[in-house]
Amino acid sequence: MTVAMQALFVHGMGRSPITAFPLLRQLKQNGFSPSWYFYSVTFQNFTSISRRLEQKIERLAAQGDYVLIGHSLGGVLLREAVATLPPGTRMPTRIILLGSPVRPSRIAKALKRNWLFRLATSDCGQLLASDDRMEHVAASQVPTTSIIGTKSLGPLKKLFGDEENDCVVSYSEVCADWITEEIRLPVSHTFMPSNSLVVKTVIECLKADQPVLSPAPDQNQ
Template identity: 50%
Template sequence: MSASENKPVSQPLQALFVHGMGRTPLSAFPLLSRLRDHGLQTYGFHYFVALESFATIKDRLVRQISAIAAKGDYIVIGHSLGGVLLRAALNALPEGTRQPQQLFLLGSPVTASRVAGRIRNLLPFQLISGDCGQLLSSPERMSAIGAVSVPTIAIVGNKGIKGKYSPFGDEDNDGVVSISEAYAAWAEKEILLPVMHTLMPSNRLVSETLIAHLHPARPV
């Protein structure tokens, strides 16, 4: 038997993507396709905010992360509400579960959302966004999720409008989330990119930036 036959097969790095509110895993098809081109094995996680509570979605996400963690090294990527769900799920993983190598937050709020706060009492918003929409608008519930100990890269868009007609005034934003709402003091790095909130998972610049910041211990 040759030396090459004795060499153990390396397990590809895994990547789990969690979409934002009102989207599906298909919103990240370009991103996940580029990650697969770089040798990663990709997964998506789907949920329905109109039909499931935040806690129910989080518990399902904990189970999927645990299943992926049992296979080997992995990273997690969350867009908008997906990043909030990932932080909550990572903080609820059973003891001894392998932690992700990195967490990438794409336009994900760390504090309560001003936009959600403005419309939280409107019936259409309540019907469409359910408990998750109420969580996003609540400073107390958002604060309770807390920080994570996983190395984190926050990618934040700054192409939203500013000024008189913006809910964010003169503050940089991506159209839905402001810079200050996405700022995580515990993150390794915050990267500002000229991109709108909804387009972040499909934007090539976002994909290239994420790939460039993959943990150097696992080259791609």
Template identity: 50%
Template sequence: MEALFVHGMGRSSISGWPLLFQLRRAGLQTRSFSYLVSMDPFTAIQARLEKQIAEIASSGNYILIGHSLGGVLIRAALGSLQNDVPPPEHVFLLGSPINPSRLAQQFSPNILFRTLTRDCGNLLASAERMSVVGPTNQPTTSIVGVRGISWKRGPFKGEENDGVVSLSEVGAEWLTDEVRLPIVHGLLPASNQVARIILERLNA
């Protein structure tokens, strides 16, 4: 079994090393997919990810793990894979928005945010573009943090969140299951609890 990790916006593959270390200790092979939102539009990054998924799929069983925007990229890539590419055994979304991001919408008028995040930031803030990224057809576990501050005047209006996304932004009826952990958004890929949940689902 091989695990492919796709990091979030503004992060790097290094962010997933603690998680992947735990998976390697359990016997999985691991690799990461890297990208820069300031360099390429979403569709170009998605196309590269599709190629890497097809390469991994040709070697045997695999799973996909996406943190934040990485999960959005995974869903978009799976929806465009060639029919002859075997699907993953399981998809794991770590704090990955399924609905438009409230923070992206709030910061979208800011020139610095637009400069740094470019097309990917625009996608996260757009209800129309996010709706085009469809559900997965494979077993999918959403692992979400609930360690953020839930104050009514904040961007999440009192809803449980991980500091970057709220529960309603990462929830969907098509998910196989959802696991809530007392972790903030940025630490999800570094959590031993997340690694344990992934291994439990694979061993079930």
């Protein structure tokens, strides 16, 4: 029997896997075996979070083929974790980034000295504000799709100018020459994992890679 393709979701900063419930549900209904990874930026630093994620990915890789989906900071963590996988580890067939920055966030830079921001986001917030640290997060070496939100608000014009943005990150903060595919959608940043258009697009991208999939096993049986 063919084993269902595994799909791991990693949420963004200050969020939780609950934000991706519609995506996880649709993944299962479309023949994938979905799972998620939870972390807290308030109580864990970037290195400890990414190392634990690396271990989870190792376990997935040992079980068969898999894809990775990361929202915002989740995509940064995925790139770091994949880059540090032990030699010989099975690599993901695709990474999908949802509004995930590949360069420092101008919002994080603006808030990096704010005590409330520092308290809530700790080391991960400072990483997103750092040119040097973001530059040292490895580029993806596997096929990578970046889903980019374009739904912004007028009051943000002072921060982003005329640059395309999703209310949190701008186009220049999420684009890179190593990204295989860019998809722009009229959605805002925070609720991308639960947005029906984003969910539909993710499923279409993954099914294009795996046109024939067996139904995911019912783990409750």
